[in-house]
Amino acid sequence: MPLLKNGEWILDTWRFYADDQPIPSARPKIVTLARLQGDDGEFLFHCGCNLGVRLESHEKVEELEPWLERLQLIALVFPKFVDGRAFSSAAMLRGHYGFKGEIRAVGNVLVDQYPFMRRVGFDAFEVEPGRAQDSWKKARIGIGLAYQYDDTSEAEATAVWRARRGVRPALAAE
Amino acid sequence: MYRYDEFDARFVAERTAQFKDQVERRLRGELTEEEFRPLRLMNGLYLQLHAYMLRVAVPYGVLSSRQMRQLAMIAERFDKGYGHFTTRQNIQYNWPRLEDVPLILEALAEVEMHAIQTSGNCIRNVTTDQYAGVAADEIEDPRPHCELLRQWSSLHPEFSFLPRKFKIAVTGAPFDRAAVKVHDIGLRMHRNEQGLPGFEVIVGGGLGRTPMVGKTIRGFLPADELLPYVTAIMRVYNRFGRRDNKYKARIKILVHEIGVDAFSELVEAEFAKGDHGEAIELAAAEVARIEAYFAPPAYEALAEKDPAHLAHLFENKAFARWVRHNVAQHKVPGYSIANISLKPTGGIPGDATADEMRLVADLAERYSFAEIRVAHEQNLVLPDVATRDLWALWQALDAAGLATPNLNLVSDIIACPGMDYCALATARSIPIAQAISRRFADLSRQEDVGDLHINISGCINACGHHHVAHLGILGLEKKGVESYQITLGGSADENAAIGQLIGPGFAAHEIVDAVEAVVRVYLDGRRGQEERFLDFFRRVGVKHFKEAIYATA
Amino acid sequence: MPEIITANHLIGGDVVFLAENGWTPNVDRATVAEDEATRAALEARAAEAEAMNIVVAPYAVEVRREGSRIVPVHYREVMRTRGPTVRPDLGHQASLGAS
Numbered sequence: 001m002p003l004l005k006n007g008e009w010i011l012d013t014w015r016f017y018a019d020d021q022p023i024p025s026a027r028p029k030i031v032t033l034a035r036l037q038g039d040d041g042e043f044l045f046h047c048g049c050n051l052g053v054r055l056e057s058h059e060k061v062e063e064l065e066p067w068l069e070r071l072q073l074i075a076l077v078f079p080k081f082v083d084g085r086a087f088s089s090a091a092m093l094r095g096h097y098g099f100k101g102e103i104r105a106v107g108n109v110l111v112d113q114y115p116f117m118r119r120v121g122f123d124a125f126e127v128e129p130g131r132a133q134d135s136w137k138k139a140r141i142g143i144g145l146a147y148q149y150d151d152t153s154e155a156e157a158t159a160v161w162r163a164r165r166g167v168r169p170a171l172a173a174e
Numbered sequence: 175m176y177r178y179d180e181f182d183a184r185f186v187a188e189r190t191a192q193f194k195d196q197v198e199r200r201l202r203g204e205l206t207e208e209e210f211r212p213l214r215l216m217n218g219l220y221l222q223l224h225a226y227m228l229r230v231a232v233p234y235g236v237l238s239s240r241q242m243r244q245l246a247m248i249a250e251r252f253d254k255g256y257g258h259f260t261t262r263q264n265i266q267y268n269w270p271r272l273e274d275v276p277l278i279l280e281a282l283a284e285v286e287m288h289a290i291q292t293s294g295n296c297i298r299n300v301t302t303d304q305y306a307g308v309a310a311d312e313i314e315d316p317r318p319h320c321e322l323l324r325q326w327s328s329l330h331p332e333f334s335f336l337p338r339k340f341k342i343a344v345t346g347a348p349f350d351r352a353a354v355k356v357h358d359i360g361l362r363m364h365r366n367e368q369g370l371p372g373f374e375v376i377v378g379g380g381l382g383r384t385p386m387v388g389k390t391i392r393g394f395l396p397a398d399e400l401l402p403y404v405t406a407i408m409r410v411y412n413r414f415g416r417r418d419n420k421y422k423a424r425i426k427i428l429v430h431e432i433g434v435d436a437f438s439e440l441v442e443a444e445f446a447k448g449d450h451g452e453a454i455e456l457a458a459a460e461v462a463r464i465e466a467y468f469a470p471p472a473y474e475a476l477a478e479k480d481p482a483h484l485a486h487l488f489e490n491k492a493f494a495r496w497v498r499h500n501v502a503q504h505k506v507p508g509y510s511i512a513n514i515s516l517k518p519t520g521g522i523p524g525d526a527t528a529d530e531m532r533l534v535a536d537l538a539e540r541y542s543f544a545e546i547r548v549a550h551e552q553n554l555v556l557p558d559v560a561t562r563d564l565w566a567l568w569q570a571l572d573a574a575g576l577a578t579p580n581l582n583l584v585s586d587i588i589a590c591p592g593m594d595y596c597a598l599a600t601a602r603s604i605p606i607a608q609a610i611s612r613r614f615a616d617l618s619r620q621e622d623v624g625d626l627h628i629n630i631s632g633c634i635n636a637c638g639h640h641h642v643a644h645l646g647i648l649g650l651e652k653k654g655v656e657s658y659q660i661t662l663g664g665s666a667d668e669n670a671a672i673g674q675l676i677g678p679g680f681a682a683h684e685i686v687d688a689v690e691a692v693v694r695v696y697l698d699g700r701r702g703q704e705e706r707f708l709d710f711f712r713r714v715g716v717k718h719f720k721e722a723i724y725a726t727a
Numbered sequence: 728m729p730e731i732i733t734a735n736h737l738i739g740g741d742v743v744f745l746a747e748n749g750w751t752p753n754v755d756r757a758t759v760a761e762d763e764a765t766r767a768a769l770e771a772r773a774a775e776a777e778a779m780n781i782v783v784a785p786y787a788v789e790v791r792r793e794g795s796r797i798v799p800v801h802y803r804e805v806m807r808t809r810g811p812t813v814r815p816d817l818g819h820q821a822s823l824g825a826s
Contacts, residue, residue, distance in 0.1 A: 060413075081212070081335070082212070082295065082335055083335070083417060084295075084332075084333075084334065084335025084336060084337075084412060085412060085413055085417075087331065087332045087333075087334075087335060087412070088332055088409050088412045088413050089413075091331075091332045091409075092409075095448065096447050096448070112196075112212075112213060113335075115329070115331070116329070116331040116332075116334055116335075117331075118331075119331035120331045120332050135204075135205075135209075138204075144185075144188045145181060145184055145185045145188060146329065146331070147185070147325040147326055147328055147329075148326065148330060148331060160181040160182075160185070160325070161325075161456045161457075161459070161460055162456065163181065164179070164181065164459075164460070164463065165456075165459060200737075200780075201737070201738065201780070203779070203780040207737075207777070207783050207784065221735055221740065221783060221784065223742075223803075223806065223807055224740075224741070224742055224807065224810055224811070224818055225735070225739075225740040225741055225742075226735075226740035254817055268811075269740075269817075270740070271738060271739045271740060272737065272738055272739070272740060273738050273739075522813055522814075593802075593803060593806060594806070594811035594812055594813050594814070595811055599803075602812065602813075604811075604813045605812060605813055608813065654800075654801065654802070655802070656802070
């Protein structure tokens, strides 16, 4: 699946393994929360390669607490683009937990949601091939101005309230 | 009032350009309707019964003369010469062409307006008391915090794909004109013992098919903690609100299902997690910056009583009547708050023509420091009129048919557009409002009846707020024809209550008689005129009405 | 049955009905399907028009004939053929002079 990361389309080195798929030992892999919580969950960390987890929209980030420091990637699923729970999951991972690894958006990921996703902390976007991907490739991808102070993507966004500090109201009032 | 700085202007310009691009992609066929629909809804563009409808945000109901003139220009150039002021202090255009919408948005941006978040499952336009900043009974001006919330909620990255729409209302006065108890979040400003400003936080109110009065989860929240606290509420709702059934997706259902105590614990736990240092600091700096815009205008030092005004009151009965009903007390001596009723006898509640908008803009410029308010009752307000100017103002309004002296009377009816315009409606509301207004056209009779609020909704979604009317009317479809149910005893103020159904519905041709019958029951049974309709209802109960109404039918 | 197909124009938003040679604002000119096969054919044409971004959200409406007029059975659809009942000066009723 094509992956947009840091503004570039790259080859995805990660692979997701559903619960019924056997897991190879030596490549970066994404597993379900159920697998991580299962009997051999701990074993997954012992193979010496990168491990990520995939969280469905109804699954809570709190469940990941025991492993957060050892996970390199968390994939948050958008089953439908209107299901906005993953926005809170990402915001909590970056905010409360200070998670520094990759937070990847997967599922029904619309280009028009990109600014919102970036600003809550997503940094990789797994876009389904077809129409959705065409629109991603056509669109000018950017964030633009944002008011919210809890923005985590200062590199691209201008957080208005921060920028205003030092700007005198008289200037704006004309 | 608030003015955009370079950032606000750029923010709206970017969004306008973005939607223009989306409309062009749609017209070129690069976006299907399914893909375009959520995008147009984010910009307030609906497809209604006869045409597209564009809902423009009037932030917390405050408009400048310049903005009002631009709204008139848009009505004339891009619509059919009129607009409709809504029960959420916004304005709707009923006939825009899709290809014109980018131009309309550009025209709005020129006067610091937009249509962002006037629909969709996001935080909608924050509403407040139409007398904010000028009411004699006000504790604190709510507008700076409304503006703070407006900015904070604009394209909020975490809360733009909520389970359902989300409405916040704020009041700074003890007498609640903003219906805060029937909003997803209602905020009432208070001062604590130390004199510091803060909010009582009320959650889970709402109308629609499951009407509920909100519950207080914080008696006093220091004002500077507002955003972190609201963030905590929103996060709990976004994570745990139901998404399996759109009719159970509002926050009121979550609060109801898990209980207000459990909900409150979740919010407090979420709130306690964060270090809100930067948030509080930035918000405090913002509020201070915003407050400068809401500094009082240059009021003259006037005497409380103006002799010429008193003489006009004495000499002209029509003027005196208008002052009695439509003018409210201002906090500054010698000033008044003038309400402009958009409910002429037999008129369409909330509709205003381009000419009327321009006249109101002119009058605001001449008499009210160029400021206008939109009330959720679908009337307009000139908030800062010198009492001595009321006579001249009234004459100008009266000449234009805008001086109907019926505020809070039977004919001051709130009505949603209903099936005359709305694609969701199950029945018409406007013709019912018109018929009631005509039946009660005699003002002396209205005055005798006194304070009686009639609200009409054309479907269960309750945009006409019928649940919180003293006399509510809900239009439904029954066996292929329109049918109207009556509820009694609702109230939208600080003693908010949901109206009670009196019984089976009435046909369209029966409903006005039924309303009149309700009024007769009240007039026959009240203990003098001092006992208002709502007091009477609370004393005798719904059963009394039920027996009287259906016995005679 | 009988049924006609209605939709809104994409560009203007106005209510239109599917007729022999395209879409018309005049309901009396709409093609009436008296049987399933005709309706299916009309629906296919409507779906094509939607795919070509000419109209939005087409759907079938039950009607009855009153002389030369075509009148929807449901009052909501009657209003859609005319315009707001509270503004007889606006909508199709104004331009078409519908009764």
